Amino acid sequence: MSRILCGCVKNSRAFLLTNFLNGRSLSNTSSDNSKEYDVVVVGGGIVGAASARELKERHGNLRMAVLEKEHDLALHQTGHNSGVIHAGIYYKPGSLKAKLCVEGLQLSYKYCDSKGIPYKKVGKLIVAATPVEVKRLHDLLDRGTKNKVPDLKILKGEKEIKEVEPQCTGLEALWSPHTGIIDWAVVCKRYGQDFKEKGGDIWLNFEVNGFKESGSADYPVLITSKSGKSVKSKYVLTCGGLQSDMLAELSGCPKSPRIVPFRGEYLLLDPKKAKLIKTNIYPVPDPRFPFLGVHFTPRMNGDVWLGPNAVLAFKREGYKWTDINLSELLDAVCYPGFIKMALKYTTAGMYEMAKSLYTPLQVKDLQKFVPSVTTADVKSGPAGVRAQALDNDGNLLEDFYFDMNKGKKGTAVGDRVLHCRNAPSPGATSSLAIAKMMADKLETEFNLK
Numbered sequence: 502m503s504r505i506l507c508g509c510v511k512n513s514r515a516f517l518l519t520n521f522l523n524g525r526s527l528s529n530t531s532s533d534n535s536k537e538y539d540v541v542v543v544g545g546g547i548v549g550a551a552s553a554r555e556l557k558e559r560h561g562n563l564r565m566a567v568l569e570k571e572h573d574l575a576l577h578q579t580g581h582n583s584g585v586i587h588a589g590i591y592y593k594p595g596s597l598k599a600k601l602c603v604e605g606l607q608l609s610y611k612y613c614d615s616k617g618i619p620y621k622k623v624g625k626l627i628v629a630a631t632p633v634e635v636k637r638l639h640d641l642l643d644r645g646t647k648n649k650v651p652d653l654k655i656l657k658g659e660k661e662i663k664e665v666e667p668q669c670t671g672l673e674a675l676w677s678p679h680t681g682i683i684d685w686a687v688v689c690k691r692y693g694q695d696f697k698e699k700g701g702d703i704w705l706n707f708e709v710n711g712f713k714e715s716g717s718a719d720y721p722v723l724i725t726s727k728s729g730k731s732v733k734s735k736y737v738l739t740c741g742g743l744q745s746d747m748l749a750e751l752s753g754c755p756k757s758p759r760i761v762p763f764r765g766e767y768l769l770l771d772p773k774k775a776k777l778i779k780t781n782i783y784p785v786p787d788p789r790f791p792f793l794g795v796h797f798t799p800r801m802n803g804d805v806w807l808g809p810n811a812v813l814a815f816k817r818e819g820y821k822w823t824d825i826n827l828s829e830l831l832d833a834v835c836y837p838g839f840i841k842m843a844l845k846y847t848t849a850g851m852y853e854m855a856k857s858l859y860t861p862l863q864v865k866d867l868q869k870f871v872p873s874v875t876t877a878d879v880k881s882g883p884a885g886v887r888a889q890a891l892d893n894d895g896n897l898l899e900d901f902y903f904d905m906n907k908g909k910k911g912t913a914v915g916d917r918v919l920h921c922r923n924a925p926s927p928g929a930t931s932s933l934a935i936a937k938m939m940a941d942k943l944e945t946e947f948n949l950k
């Protein structure tokens with residue numbers, strides 16, 4: 502790699518850092534005087550920031566940059582989620598999700614302790630309200646045990662459940678003492694700070710719109726932005742969340758799997774009732790559906806969020822019903838996989854929409870576990886949009902998914918750009934473990950030493 506570094510523009514770094522520290526994004530640069538990097542990471546969410554940090558920690562001599570289209574890091578999924586540090590119970594044994602979540606939780610606690618980032622280990626109850634759910638709860642215990650989630654315990658009957666959470670009711674519950682809560686945006690920004698402290702550059706307001714051949718033998722990929730800026734790089738990793746498929750297409754990868762944006766809306770619990778909730782309270786998920794179901798989530802500031810539901814967003818970054826982008830909506834609904842998925846989940850999808858529009862329905866779901874909650878105790882809260890990858894056959898991709906246009910059309914650029922195309926929940930919990938895997942992948946694919 503030292504050979505590569507010899508070819509770098511040496512005095513550009515001071516200029517970059519000065520501009521960044523001044524809080525400005527860089528001014529326009531033409532392709533002639535583009536900055537040159539060994540590795541560029543597109544996307545300043547938690548997956549991109551963690552991966553950039555990990556690679557820079559391993560290879561301090563690599564010239565690296567993160568390109569983010571917004572004015573700050575963590576403004577999309579990373580800054581709009583439940584803030585749970587998941588233990589790894591739900592995921593199919595042997596899957597990347599299972600492995601990386603369990604590892605990610607341990608790495609997250611260690612990292613936050615070392616940096617003084619606040620979190621609370623409030624634990625989590627998964628509550629069975631019906632005999633069918635009791636059976637599923639035991640299947641979950643089995644999964645969690647196979648995934649090596651420590652100290653899981655079945656609580657039998659109201660008495661044992663109420664010892665952990667006096668407000669909660671149910672037939673049985675699975676208690677996970679190591680589940681925690683945190684603000685993932687804070688963690689992401691700290692990853693970014695580590696990256697900068699090691700000499701990495703972060704370009705904000707840089708919306709990537711192309712990967713082209715630069716004509717340079719040393720830095721063959723020209724990365725262009727919507728506003729006319731550009732940088733050159735030897736290799737690229739994209740972690741674009743809600744835009745991950747669009748970024749993959751830019752380097753010649755197929756349209757599929759497509760990202761379908763599912764908005765998750767939360768209700769806010771009245772502060773007087775919020776004080777009574779001590780732990781995360783989740784339903785037993787229905788195995789036919791991809792999401793975990795509406796839950797009670799205590800927040801770091803003492804609030805309690807109830808949700809999220811799952812409704813189709815009419816815009817990839819559409820946080821409200823009124824956020825509509827016709828071309829994105831048409832793109833989503835005309836995709837063959839979308840029609841098949843819509844047919845599969847018609848009833849569940851309609852119910853989710855009804856809950857979104859009529860709060861008492863959502864409250865009814867929550868009363869199964871905390872009967873004292875009423876519609877008068879809740880008001881509309883924030884929302885997040887999940888980037889969920891969908892294949893051509895209408896299947897929602899469960900696991901993390903990576904792609905590269907290797908040996909196909911546009912190869913000169915395509916085989917230098919690796920894409921993270923699906924990083925759904927528990928992507929934040931898993932971020933440090935994903936980053937390790939991603940850095941291994943980059944080292945292998947791009948022969949980084």
Ligand SMILES: Cc1cc2nc3c(=O)[nH]c(=O)nc-3n(C[C@H](O)[C@H](O)[C@H](O)COP(=O)(O)OP(=O)(O)OC[C@H]3O[C@@H](n4cnc5c(N)ncnc54)[C@H](O)[C@@H]3O)c2cc1C
Pocket residue numbers: 543544545546547548549550568569570571574575576577578579580581582583584585586587707708709710740741742743744745748765809884885886887888924925926927928929930931
């Ligand atoms: C409602 C909800 C609840 C969740 N709850 C949890 C939870 O409790 N625990 C947990 O572990 N996980 C949770 N998740 C999942 C977790 O938030 C995600 O897995 C994680 O944030 C994904 O990170 P990311 O970096 O891939 O995506 P993002 O955070 O979305 O970041 C992608 C970034 O790429 C940028 N970008 C996109 N296109 C371009 C471009 N062309 N040029 C430059 N930049 C670009 C975007 O602006 C964005 O900043 C939840 C998610 C949602 C939506």
